[in-house]
Amino acid sequence: MSHRELELWAALESAHAVEDNEIQQAQLEDVVSGAEAGGFARLAFVARRALANAYCVGRQWDRAFPLFARCLSEHDARRHELDPREEAELRSWYCWIIQSMAEFPAIGLPRINGALDDVELRFRAAGQNLREVYALRRSVAHIAGDWEQEQQYFRQWLAADGPDRMHLWDFALQVRRLTDRGDDAAAYELAAPVLAGARTFDEPPVPVQIDMLLPLARLGLHSESRRAFRLARRGITRDVYRYEYSGKLIEFCALTGNLDAGLETLSMMMWGFPTLNRPTGKMDFAVATAVLMRQMVDAARGDEPVGWAKQGEDEYVNAAQLLERTRGIALDLAAQFDARNGTTAQGDRVRARLAARPVARFQVSAASYRFTYDIPEGLSAEELLSRAERHLDRGQRTAAGDHLRALGQPPADLAARRAHLLALLNGGPDKGSALHEAAGQYQAEEDWVRMCLCLCDAAMWMADNGRLDDAVPVVTRMRDLLRKLPESNAIARAEFAFANVMTGLDSEAVDHALARAAEDAAESGEPYAVALVAGHQVHRAVKQQLPPEQVIALATTMRDAALDADWPAQAVHAFSYLETAHSAAGTTAAYRREIDERIAGFSSDTPHLVRAGFGYAQARVFIGDGREAEAVPALEELIAVERPSGVPAMHWHWLAQGYFAAGRLDDAVDAAEVKADILDELRERGSLETPSTADVNRKLLVECYLRLSDFQGALEQLEILSRNAHHRDDAQLQDYVRAQFDQIRRATAVAVRPPQPF
Structure with missing residues (x-):
């Protein structure tokens, strides 16, 4: 073996260890080119097979076909040089290629059948059992919708030694044939030992768990269905599975009322959907997505943006639009298959799935909560923009962006506000110039209050980016100008911006500015401004090690204002400050009594965030006392309200501890992994x-x-x-x-x- 060939074998081995698919493809392509140029036939064969697999992992299944064709022609030209093992590998790869060909409707059945006959002849000539050939013919018949042939080849497969007892995919095929025919009871009877863990295979039983999800739900076995879902969802992240399996998870979530759990799976897979070049996978995943989007529409969530469903460079769609798009993709591909196959089988199957109604309603995961805000129909441009501003103020950037996308190009009188909000939302090195441009638009409209506040934002950006000499005069001028206008809320925000810019320069000036801001915020009656300023005051009080009584007073103001402003993150910070300050003051017992009394006094119309906030405070007490299981309900409620703006990692950890203490192990895994x-x-x-x-x-x-x-x-x-x-x-x-x-x-x-x- 030459030195060059040894180098290429080493490069092939190295490429196998690369995790990034694109880099792996490039390295394997280099090995294939080098092997072909050097005339290293066996190396070229092995490298082409590895490259074909990499293409498929990268959703480019059609690129495997010419690689195999080259290997087949070279094999036929040098059959005397191959040993039996290499010939067997080629025949198995041939079967896999034919299976893939059947998944492309542009490849006609005569060509596929010719390849089937050819590979069978090769098996017979080698004296090899035809079990693999019958399995392949059955699969092709299934895709073609020829049920008589499918049944015939299945029986021949069984007769030719049939399933390998330790081979997962042989067993999964038998289960899937039953679920495809709607025989849920028989499928469950067969799969039950696997679902219970009493029977194992050479691989994790993820395909069986996924195929049994809806049958279990239809049979009313909700606990088993929930368990199978969790195992499958974990397992599917540990290896590479076809898109269809993620689609089945999504479809199951859609038809059992777990819309947000379905959206989570969709968010992990949709990024690669536009480039998936395997029509059967694209069709089935599109159907599953359409089923989920249909349930979103039926749940009055059709206008909800699906931000991860990016279909173009800057194009985002809502649930109703994605429903029409994926429904169209599925039906178009089904029609292509039916035209090739001469049946209506694929179209009938797709239409039946698209029309499916919910089969049950139960929660699959305690860690699945809604994490997007809906956008009601009929909102004016002014209402959309105001909601976007409100969300961004509270750190809910995704919701702010969703509202801006729903707004599109606003009327001219709202263009400056949109530009201001986009500058804050997008950030980056151009944020400063974008804010100055928005301020110029405000100035042209003679909207002096918003112009000043926009330049205050620009000053804070300059200070954060090392341009204090520029920031201080800007924020000072804007503050002084706003003081001449009767806008106490705006004045409070300007004083807050001044305090931010002066932080690290003049501590006394910061404290005076915050004190003025607190007065102006209180005068405005705007709880958001009160919570914003009080939060900064508390932070400084703790940093300056002021008496805990002062911290408690400020944190109480911060807490109550944040709850009134519907600002979950700020409310949680306030409760945390209060817990620490009461501990330092030696008043923990009184604080706990206050929390218990407030919770006991809740009425049916107590705001949700107020319940969640005080529940969080009580949950912290339970955790501190080693009563983690009792903290679970409050932590669940808190996380539900936090999801749109982001849940702190510690909250998931505390919830996991609570679940574990309560013996809810699957829930504990869900929460701890987040x-x-x-x-x-x-x-x-x-x-x-x-x-x-x-x-x-x-x-x-x-x-x-x-x-x-x-x-x-x-x-x-x-x-x-x-x-x-x-x-x-x-x-x-x-x-x-x-x-x-x-x-x-x-x-x-x-x-x-x-x-x-x-």
Whole structure:
């Protein structure tokens, strides 16, 4: 073997370890080119097969066809050079290629059937069992909608040794044939041992779990359906599965009332949908998305933006628009298949799924909450813009952007406000110039109040970007100008901006500005302004180590105003300040009594955020007293109101602890996984109040997975903990990883590789 060939084999091995698909494709393409140029036939064959797989992972299935054709022609030209193993590999790849050909309606049945006959001849000539050929013919008949042939080839497959008992996909085929025919009871009878974990295969049973979701729901087995959903959702992230499987998760969520859980899965997959070049997968995923969007429309959420459904460079759609788009894609592809197949089978199947009605209503995951704001129909441009401004003030950037997209190009009298909001929303290096442009538009309209506030925003941006010498005179002039106008709310915001700019320059000036801002905010009666200013005052009071009684007074003002302003994040900060300050003042018992009394006095019309805020305060008491399970309802309610603006990582961790204490292990996994990576990042940056929290969260996941007998999930968490321990040279954490690994090895009684590195 030449030195060049050895280098290429090494490059091939190296490419297999690359995780980025595009980089892997490029490296494999180089290996293929080098092998072809050097005349290294066996290397070229292996590299082309690897490249074909990489193309398919990258949703470019059609690019595998010419690679295989080149290998087949070279094989036929040098058959005497191949050993039996290489010939067998080629025949198996041939079967896979034919299966893929059937998934492209542009490839006619005569060509597919000719290839089927050719590969069968090759199997027969090699004296090989025709089991794989019959499985392939059955699959092609299924796609073609020829049910008689499908049944015939299935029986021949069974007769030719049929399913391998340890091979997952053979079993999944049998389950899917039953679910496709609507025989839910028979499918459940077959799949029940697998769903219960009593029967295992060479791979995780994710396809079986997904195929059984709707049958379980239709049979009324909601607990089993929920469990299968959770296992499948976790499993599908651990390997590469076809788009159809994610589509089935989405469709199940749509037909069981779990719209936001469906949207979460959609958000993870939709980015690659426009470039998916496999028509069967595109058709089935489009159907599933349309089913979800239909349920969104029926739930009066048709106007809700689906921001991750990006179909063009800057194009976003709402649920109703995405319904029409994906419905059209599915029906068009079904029509193409039917035209090729000479049947109506695919069209009938697609239309039946599009018309499906909900089969049940139950919650699949305690960690799934609505995380978008709907946009009511009929809102004026002024109302849309005002709502966008309100959302951005409260840190709800996604909702603000959704409203701006719904607004589009506003009337001329609102153009400056839109430009101002876009500048704040988009940020980046051009934010300063964009704010000055918006201020110029305000000036042209003689809207002096908004012009001043826009330039105050520009001054804060300049201060944040090291341009204090420019920022101070701008914010000072704008504040002084606003003081001449009878707009106390605007004056309060300008004083707040002045205080922000002066931070780090003149502490006394900052405090005086905030005091003036607090007076103006109170005079305005605008709770948002009161909460905004009080929040900054509390922060400074804590930093300056003022008496806890002063902190309590300011934090109480901040809390009440934030609750009135419907500002969840600011309310939570206020409750946290209060908890700490009361502890320092020795008045914790009185504070807890106040919380309990307020909650006891809630009426049916108490605002939702008020309930959630005081519930959060009570939940913190439960957690501190080791009563984590009792904190769960309040934390669930809090997270539900926080979702649109972002849930702090610690809140998910506390909820996970509560679920774990309550014995709700699946719920604990759902919650602990949400921000596990974020907790690790916060620890690395030194931003966690208790650094060990990140490891505690992952240890909780390990324990849950062990109790659920999900050893793969436990090992994945141990791998991360092992890397973190190695990075920090944490001997205690390394000992924990070793002990847990040994426990898994004993439980599974198989040889598993220790997490690396120790």
